[in-house]
Amino acid sequence: MKARHKRFGFIAAGLVGLGLAAWLVLNALDNNLSYFFSPTEVVENKAPADHVFRLGGLVEGGSLQRGQELTIRFVVSDGANRVNVAYTGILPDLFAEGQGVIAQGRMGEDGVFIADEVLAKHDENYMPPEVAEALDKAHNQATEATN
Amino acid sequence: MSNRLINWFKFASPATFYPLAEKIWRWSTLIAVVLIAVGLYMSFFVAPTDYKQGEGYRIIFVHVPAAWLSMFIYLVMAFWSVVGLVYNTRLSAMMTSALAPTGAIFTFIALWTGAFWGKPMWGTWWVWDARLTSELILLFLYLGFIALQGAIDDTRRADRAGALLVLVGVVNIPIIHYSVKWWNTLHQGASVSVSSGSSMSSIMLWTMLIMALGFWAYSIAMAMARVRCIILERERDTTWVSELPEVRQ
Numbered sequence: 001m002k003a004r005h006k007r008f009g010f011i012a013a014g015l016v017g018l019g020l021a022a023w024l025v026l027n028a029l030d031n032n033l034s035y036f037f038s039p040t041e042v043v044e045n046k047a048p049a050d051h052v053f054r055l056g057g058l059v060e061g062g063s064l065q066r067g068q069e070l071t072i073r074f075v076v077s078d079g080a081n082r083v084n085v086a087y088t089g090i091l092p093d094l095f096a097e098g099q100g101v102i103a104q105g106r107m108g109e110d111g112v113f114i115a116d117e118v119l120a121k122h123d124e125n126y127m128p129p130e131v132a133e134a135l136d137k138a139h140n141q142a143t144e145a146t147n
Numbered sequence: 148m149s150n151r152l153i154n155w156f157k158f159a160s161p162a163t164f165y166p167l168a169e170k171i172w173r174w175s176t177l178i179a180v181v182l183i184a185v186g187l188y189m190s191f192f193v194a195p196t197d198y199k200q201g202e203g204y205r206i207i208f209v210h211v212p213a214a215w216l217s218m219f220i221y222l223v224m225a226f227w228s229v230v231g232l233v234y235n236t237r238l239s240a241m242m243t244s245a246l247a248p249t250g251a252i253f254t255f256i257a258l259w260t261g262a263f264w265g266k267p268m269w270g271t272w273w274v275w276d277a278r279l280t281s282e283l284i285l286l287f288l289y290l291g292f293i294a295l296q297g298a299i300d301d302t303r304r305a306d307r308a309g310a311l312l313v314l315v316g317v318v319n320i321p322i323i324h325y326s327v328k329w330w331n332t333l334h335q336g337a338s339v340s341v342s343s344g345s346s347m348s349s350i351m352l353w354t355m356l357i358m359a360l361g362f363w364a365y366s367i368a369m370a371m372a373r374v375r376c377i378i379l380e381r382e383r384d385t386t387w388v389s390e391l392p393e394v395r396q
Contacts, residue, residue: 034332035332129198
């Protein structure tokens with residue numbers, strides 16, 4: 001075994017050890033590295049009940065209510081579960097029904113999430129408006145055909 | 148070792164690599180200028196408006212290629228660090244040093260353009276989610292490498308310390324890449340991936356790929372220009388440097 005093989009062995013072993021250590025740390029931290037909790041996690045009581053956390057999901061279609069003054073109410077859902085949210089403040093441009101959203105705040109006693117900050121979450125799709133319209137149309141036709 | 152088709156070890160010598168670097172530098176500069184000019188024209192005038200984000204999405208044509216390069220350059224630095232530590236070649240350490248400033252600039256551009264995009268789209272300049280935080284750590288790794296190398300006077304010691312730092316930091320690269328998959332992040336998932344294709348319209352995708360290739364050529368050009376300076380600086384006492392036409396005059 002030449003000296004350079006030995007050095008290569010040391011480096012490879014070092015990198016494997018380092019990778020293992022990083023993997024263990026990340027595993028231990030697990031959910032603490034997540035930026036938000038999903039509605040399912042909230043319903044399963046995995047989200048902290050007594051302090052501020054972030055809730056993320058889609059704004060459910062037809063759930064947006066603009067109430068008195070500046071308070072708006074909407075439902076955040078992940079398909080399986082839903083959480084009611086109330087928010088007083090200015091919404092980002094991309095906020096809309098059916099759009100991803102992340103709200104920061106705490107659970108109220110009545111089960112309504114009181115948000116003090118709302119961020120829009122964008123998805124990975126990029127397309128021109130004509131394509132989006134065509135996709136919408138195709139989707140509607142497909143649902144009509146099945147009904 | 149002389150029976151190979153091309154004897155790669157020949158180019159490990161700074162004296163033979165120096166003229167080759169000049170050729171690569173000239174060609175890649177030309178390619179970078181052409182591709183970035185075409186890419187920027189397409190970014191602003193050819194690519195269509197996005198259906199949801201309007202015109203603001205055009206920032207991805209700089210943001211995404213810069214972010215790719217920031218990670219890829221670090222991997223190349225890690226490769227040269229391993230080669231340098233194993234074979235004790237002088238040139239590989241010079242390549243690592245030559246790449247670092249370009250990597251740091253691309254990391255900064257990715258973070259900066261990301262903040263510009265985040266303000267109108269998300270509603271915030273910055274959040275501490277896994278993707279953004281790990282990319283910020285990458286910037287600190289680049290700056291730490293440059294500072295560490297600059298702080299040690301003996302070049303061979305500086306090279307080895309730098310190489311070790313680069314190798315320790317390399318665990319961060321898969322974390323950046325997979326952060327949007329492993330954890331819930333505000334940052335969206337990848338629009339382009341090898342396994343599942345692309346979720347962008349094709350003209351947008353082409354624009355982004357042309358910009359990415361342009362940034363690649365720019366990185367190569369900058370690394371070659373810088374490595375030539377480093378070679379001259381470190382080999383200034385050798386006869387081959389003193390016999391160079393540009394040095395003699």
